[in-house]
Amino acid sequence: MALTRRNMIVxxxxxxxxxxxxxxxxxxxxxxxxxxxxxxxxxxxxxELSLTAPEIAENGNTVPIEVSAPGAVMVAxxxxxxxxxxxxxxxxxxxxxxxxxxTRIRLAKTQNVIAxxxxxxxxxxxxxxxxxxxxxxxGG
Amino acid sequence: xxxxxxxxxxxxAASAIVGASGFGNWARLAAQQRLTQDQLLEFDTFGxxxxxxxxxxxxxxxxxxxxxxxxxxxxxxxxxxxPHVTGADFRRLYGIEDGSxxxxxxxxxxxxxxxxxYGRVGGLDRxxxxxxxxxxxxxxxxxxxxxxxxxxxxxxxxxQGQDMVNVMNALAPDAMTFHWEFTLGSDRVAELVESxxxxxxxxxxxxxxxxxxxELFPPYKMFERGGTKIAVIGQAFPYMPxxxxxxxxxxxxxxxxxxxxQEMVDEVRGLGAECVVVLSHNGFDVDKKMATVxxxxxxxxxxxxxxxxxxxxxxxxxxxxxxGSNGKFVSRVDLDIRxxxxxxxxxxxxxxxxxxxxxxxxxxxxxxxxxxPYEAELSEVIGKTDSLLYRRGNFNGxxxxxxxxxxxxxxEAEIALSPGVRWGPSxxxxxxxxxxxxxxxxxxxxxxxxxxxMTGEFLKVVLEDVADNIFNPDPYYQQGGDMVRTGGxxxxxDVSKPQGExxxxxxxxxxxxxxxxxxxxxxxxxxxxxxxxxxxQIWDVVESHIRKMGTVTVQPNxxxxxxxx
Numbered sequence: 001m002a003l004t005r006r007n008m009i010v011x012x013x014x015x016x017x018x019x020x021x022x023x024x025x026x027x028x029x030x031x032x033x034x035x036x037x038x039x040x041x042x043x044x045x046x047x048e049l050s051l052t053a054p055e056i057a058e059n060g061n062t063v064p065i066e067v068s069a070p071g072a073v074m075v076a077x078x079x080x081x082x083x084x085x086x087x088x089x090x091x092x093x094x095x096x097x098x099x100x101x102x103t104r105i106r107l108a109k110t111q112n113v114i115a116x117x118x119x120x121x122x123x124x125x126x127x128x129x130x131x132x133x134x135x136x137x138x139g140g
Numbered sequence: 141x142x143x144x145x146x147x148x149x150x151x152x153a154a155s156a157i158v159g160a161s162g163f164g165n166w167a168r169l170a171a172q173q174r175l176t177q178d179q180l181l182e183f184d185t186f187g188x189x190x191x192x193x194x195x196x197x198x199x200x201x202x203x204x205x206x207x208x209x210x211x212x213x214x215x216x217x218x219x220x221x222x223p224h225v226t227g228a229d230f231r232r233l234y235g236i237e238d239g240s241x242x243x244x245x246x247x248x249x250x251x252x253x254x255x256x257x258y259g260r261v262g263g264l265d266r267x268x269x270x271x272x273x274x275x276x277x278x279x280x281x282x283x284x285x286x287x288x289x290x291x292x293x294x295x296x297x298x299x300q301g302q303d304m305v306n307v308m309n310a311l312a313p314d315a316m317t318f319h320w321e322f323t324l325g326s327d328r329v330a331e332l333v334e335s336x337x338x339x340x341x342x343x344x345x346x347x348x349x350x351x352x353x354x355e356l357f358p359p360y361k362m363f364e365r366g367g368t369k370i371a372v373i374g375q376a377f378p379y380m381p382x383x384x385x386x387x388x389x390x391x392x393x394x395x396x397x398x399x400x401x402q403e404m405v406d407e408v409r410g411l412g413a414e415c416v417v418v419l420s421h422n423g424f425d426v427d428k429k430m431a432t433v434x435x436x437x438x439x440x441x442x443x444x445x446x447x448x449x450x451x452x453x454x455x456x457x458x459x460x461x462x463x464g465s466n467g468k469f470v471s472r473v474d475l476d477i478r479x480x481x482x483x484x485x486x487x488x489x490x491x492x493x494x495x496x497x498x499x500x501x502x503x504x505x506x507x508x509x510x511x512x513p514y515e516a517e518l519s520e521v522i523g524k525t526d527s528l529l530y531r532r533g534n535f536n537g538x539x540x541x542x543x544x545x546x547x548x549x550x551x552e553a554e555i556a557l558s559p560g561v562r563w564g565p566s567x568x569x570x571x572x573x574x575x576x577x578x579x580x581x582x583x584x585x586x587x588x589x590x591x592x593x594m595t596g597e598f599l600k601v602v603l604e605d606v607a608d609n610i611f612n613p614d615p616y617y618q619q620g621g622d623m624v625r626t627g628g629x630x631x632x633x634d635v636s637k638p639q640g641e642x643x644x645x646x647x648x649x650x651x652x653x654x655x656x657x658x659x660x661x662x663x664x665x666x667x668x669x670x671x672x673x674x675x676x677q678i679w680d681v682v683e684s685h686i687r688k689m690g691t692v693t694v695q696p697n698x699x700x701x702x703x704x705x
Contacts, residue, residue: 052399054395055395055396055614055616055617056379056382056617056619057382058348058381058382058386058393058394058395059381059386064393102351110639132608134382134605134608134609135601135602135605
């Protein structure tokens with residue numbers, strides 16, 4: 001049986017639950033593991049990469065996010081509180097007039113959305129934003 | 141050379157002097173029973189532009205009592221900063237004499253006794269008198285309504301906001317922004333907005349599907365007044381789909397959108413605006429942060445959190461003017477706009493003492509006309525109160541204690557939850573409770589009183605979630621209400637802790653036992669944001685309870701222990 005990546009994640013969650021670490025495994029470290037894999041452990045700086053996300057999600061099932069990554073050839077998006085942190089990988093070619101992309105993602109709970117960009121020179125940049133997912137209620 | 145910042149500070153000092161002398165005078169004059177309309181309106185017209193700001197009227201057409209909070213905690217950088225200063229501390233900060241009209245209008249303490257002395261506040265017929273007087277000084281003054289206008293009363297509910305639209309149209313505002321209006325449902329909002337003879341603004345009101353600006357709510361409007369160009373940018377309540385039921389206006393998306401705000405400021409400056417005014421329903425702390433994130437805003441007219449300050453707050457080079465709620469105040473801000481910028485300002489927060497300010501006859505007639513079809517229902521006496529009934533405060537108010545008691549008793553529940561909204565006038569001891577009074581503190585389009593079961597664990601999640609909406613140290617994560625009110629449930633809250641660690645010692649008051657995370661409790665509440673909530677309307681639940689009580693006495697509530705202040 002070939003284990004797919006997704007199955008691996010499901011298995012590892014189950015394993016964590018079984019060892020009594022609680023119902024919510026440490027997804028944050030899953031995201032960091034994936035980022036480390038992507039960058040090959042290279043230094044990740046910050047620069048012109050920017051990530052726009054709402055401070056509080058109006059609907060956790062469809063949260064609009066936008067990345068602007070001038071000079072990037074690739075941007076990978078992660079949601080560090082989701083069971084599967086990898087969200088999307090966006091590639092920019094030389095003919096792209098702007099290096100901006102937007103999409104909507106589902107967020108299981110309050111968490112960080114992380115963008116990691118690979119620049120033309122092979123270096124990496126990172127930007128992140130905390131998005132709060134709330135049960136809502138009563139405003140003034 | 142005097143920098144712009146120095147100019148602002150000079151302006152601020154002038155404002156403070158105007159404020160201080162005005163306030164001091166009121167105290168002495170009132171003591172001599174000589175507080176007059178002229179003194180309340182006294183203002184040496186300044187500069188070349190006047191702004192008039194009203195906000196958060198919550199459909200209060202008639203004079204009411206309104207007690208300001210005694211507990212309004214600030215966290216993070218806003219700890220101890222205005223408007224998070226209350227009672228005697230507030231009076232010391234602004235040099236307000238104890239027992240003075242300003243004490244009564246702006247702060248808490250001795251409310252019932254002072255209410256007896258100074259009477260009711262507000263009434264849009266009195267507001268009309270003030271606006272007319274300002275327009276007599278400055279005919280082209282810009283009148284701006286900060287929203288939460290078409291919500292909060294029996295007649296507003298029955299007419300789906302039409303009574304307020306009719307009355308406000310007679311005041312002839314130049315622009316408006318929004319919050320509770322959207323709980324009329326998007327179709328009704330569109331119908332009313334299309335009928336308005338003035339601008340309906342919101343740079344942060346977007347189409348939810350395409351995440352792009354809407355046609356119905358333009359971001360700004362340019363005004364040519366006093367020989368200059370002024371841009372007014374609207375900022376609706378950012379968290380409408382979270383704090384209020386999203387299903388009632390699914391076509392719209394909000395958010396703070398400060399990047400777009402910056403783009404709009406730059407755009408209007410590019411179009412020649414010499415002064416940029418934001419008509420905001422962000423809430424005070426969010427406005428204060430936004431003023432430091434977005435550059436180029438001269439004035440923020442601040443609504444939502446119902447704060448009233450006797451002088452503007454300064455954030456960077458922006459002045460923030462919060463103008464209270466429920467028709468209790470009108471702000472006048474005169475600006476000196478020259479050479480492409482704001483060179484100075486003068487400000488007065490005018491309290492609407494309803495016994496001092498003469499009602500405008502035309503407006504009074506128009507208001508009575510809106511109310512006439514409902515007069516019998518409005519005026520029916522349901523009971524009487526021996527206690528001061530008020531709502532404002534971070535954790536509880538006597539009105540909410542009474543509402544929670546009604547839920548516990550009428551819905552046979554162990555625990556009651558009541559939303560931490562900030563609207564709702566007060567009643568003084570000895571007053572009759574009419575149906576109108578009950579609707580003033582409960583009216584909304586999703587008032588069904590649910591009865592359900594929640595586990596102890598979920599109840600803690602609810603309290604933690606709401607607490608983080610108020611006490612998150614970053615204002616951009618604050619939604620501007622108060623803590624959910626609890627009946628039958630006591631708890632301890634450490635406001636300095638992060639989400640998940642603030643709430644402890646949850647206790648079922650009936651037995652004194654700790655709340656068991658695994659047990660289910662019968663919970664009654666109202667104002668659920670979930671679609672399809674079932675139950676009787678909250679005003680009927682409260683009315684039935686008060687009828688049985690006859691005369692209401694609310695016991696002191698010590699069920700919430702607050703730490704980390």
